[in-house]
Amino acid sequence: MTQQQVFRIHQDDDGHRAGVEAVAIVQPTQGEVLVRxxxxxxxxxxxxxxxxxxxxxxxFPITGGIDAAGIVEQSxxxxxxxxxxxxxxxxxxxFDHDGGYAETLCVPGDWLAPTPQGLDPRQAMILGTAGFTAGLAVHRLLVNGQHPGLGPILVTGASGGVGSIAINILAKLDFEVVAVSNKQALHDWLTQLGASRIIGRDELPGGDRPLEKAVWGGAVDNVGGAMLAQITRTLAPNGNIASIGLAGGTALETxxxxxxxxxxxxxxxxxxxVPFPLRADLWRRLAxxxxxxxxxxxxSDxxxxxxxxxxxxxxxxxxxHGRILVMPA
Ligand SMILES: NC(=O)c1ccc[n+]([C@@H]2O[C@H](COP(=O)([O-])OP(=O)(O)OC[C@H]3O[C@@H](n4cnc5c(N)ncnc54)[C@H](OP(=O)(O)O)[C@@H]3O)[C@@H](O)[C@H]2O)c1
Known part of the structure; x- marks a missing residue:
């Protein structure tokens, strides 16, 4: 049976361990696709x-990697x-199926989206789950009536994968984007991506009353916790928050x-x-x-x-910061 190198994660009586090891290449059964x-x-x-x-x-054990791009080998x-x-x-x-940190990936065909014209596999993974999620957030905001006239959009966790791509898309759509980032050294990079202003994590305006002065038209939040609670108190009427992440905590006190x-x-x-028609459409728009x-x-790496x-x-x-690509050795 042909072997491949994968990044394998174990959790058993000996605890957690993860690293590169050889496993057999899985052959697709009905409904599945083998992707190189x-x-x-x-x-x-x-x-x-x-x-x-x-x-x-x-x-467990499981092959890591929540995303991958490649070419169908068998279907x-x-x-x-x-x-x-x-x-x-x-x-x-x-999660419960081997992921993309491998030479091949055998998954149900229903999980796949076509790589849109204009993106090669490397470019698709520069976007990856982070870019797809940023696109989903923008889609959800627009469907819910977000428009530049409501005021500036805050993007938290701005230097991360989701945050940096969300900044770029929103700036393209003529939103004034304010980035929340603690990385001083990346201010020029965030500005080049489209942020019109950058503030530190502890510089968010507003106190702890249930409603504070409305300063933001909307937000893309990758952080959660106290930062998300603060944004709910300072959002303009009819503004929206796309809640994505938990890098700063899972609790929400508001x-x-x-x-x-x-x-x-x-x-x-x-x-x-995300169901297929929307998934394919978001990828098409990202391209x-x-x-x-x-x-x-x-x-970045x-x-x-x-x-x-x-x-x-x-x-x-x-x-x-930004996106880290995983390419074969
Ligand atoms: N809902 C979904 O489907 C979905 C999909 C993808 C990702 N996510 C979630 O979205 C978040 C961002 O993902 P990512 O892949 O972009 O991660 P990432 O590249 O690591 O970016 C996270 C960013 O959050 C900021 N941050 C980190 N720790 C923080 C803390 N303790 N308090 C406040 N800010 C903090 C940092 O930005 P600065 O240094 O610039 O402040 C960091 O760059 C994660 O929580 C992830 O689990 C959710």
Missing amino acids: VSASGVNYKDALAGTGKGKVIKR EHPCWKPGDAVIATGFGMA TVMPFILRGIGLLGCNSVD TDWRPSDLDALV QVDLDGLPAVFERMLAGKT
């Missing part, structure tokens, strides 16, 4: 999974044929006042199981009118499978 992986990326969830610091995996699914360029994000990847007196919308964003102006400017543990530690310590 060209590129993958590092997302916050990958770092939680790979270090064991977050309980985000259901089945037992009616929608895909050998040679198709595809993107896999979310669903059971690196009141109903912003919702019932200012009509603000708290829009949950779950990139994991066309929402395409970041300079994809390579989003990349590139590693092979052996380089993953060090990157995971740096990411959880808040020492990474």
Whole structure:
């Protein structure tokens, strides 16, 4: 049986351990597709999974990597044929099914989206789950009536994968984007991506009354916790918050006042199981009118499978920025 190198995560009586090892290449059964992986990326969830610091995996051992892009090698699914360029994000990847940190990926064909024209697999993974989620957040905001006239949009966790891409898309759509970032050294980079202003995490205006002066038209929040609560108190009437992440905590202490007196919308964003038509449409938009102006400017690092543990530690310590690509050695 042919073997492949994968980044495997174990959790058993000996504790948590993860690293590169050889496993057999799985053959697709009915409904499944075997993809030759060209590129993958590092997302916050990958770092939680790979270090064991977050309980985000259901089945052990498992191959890590919540996203991948590549070319179909074998297909037992009616929608895909050998040679198709595809993107896999979310669903059971690196949760209860082997993920994309591998040479090949065998997944249900229903989990795949076509790689849109204009993106090669590497470019698709510069966007990856982070870019797809940023696109989902923008979609949710626009559907809920967000427009530049409501006021500036705040993007928290701005230097991260989701944050940096959200800044770029929103600036393209003529929003005034205010980035929240603690990374002074990246202010020029965030400005080049489209931020008109950058503020530190402890510089968010407003006190702790249920409603404070409205300063933001909307927000894309990657941080959660106290920062999200603060944003609910300072949003303009009818503004929306796309809630994506938990880098700063999972608790949310607020009141109903912003919702019932200012009509603000708290829009949950779950990139994991977006149904097919919307999934394909978001990828198409990310390759066309929402395409970041300079994809390579989003990349801060590139590693092979052996380089993953060090990157995971740096990411959880808040020492990474932008997108980190995972390419074959
Ligand atoms: N809902 C979904 O489907 C979905 C999909 C993808 C990601 N996510 C979540 O979205 C968040 C961002 O993901 P990502 O891949 O962009 O991660 P990332 O690249 O690590 O970015 C996270 C950013 O958050 C900021 N941050 C880190 N620790 C913080 C803290 N303790 N308090 C406040 N800010 C902090 C940092 O930005 P600054 O240094 O610039 O402040 C960091 O760059 C994560 O929580 C992730 O789990 C959710």
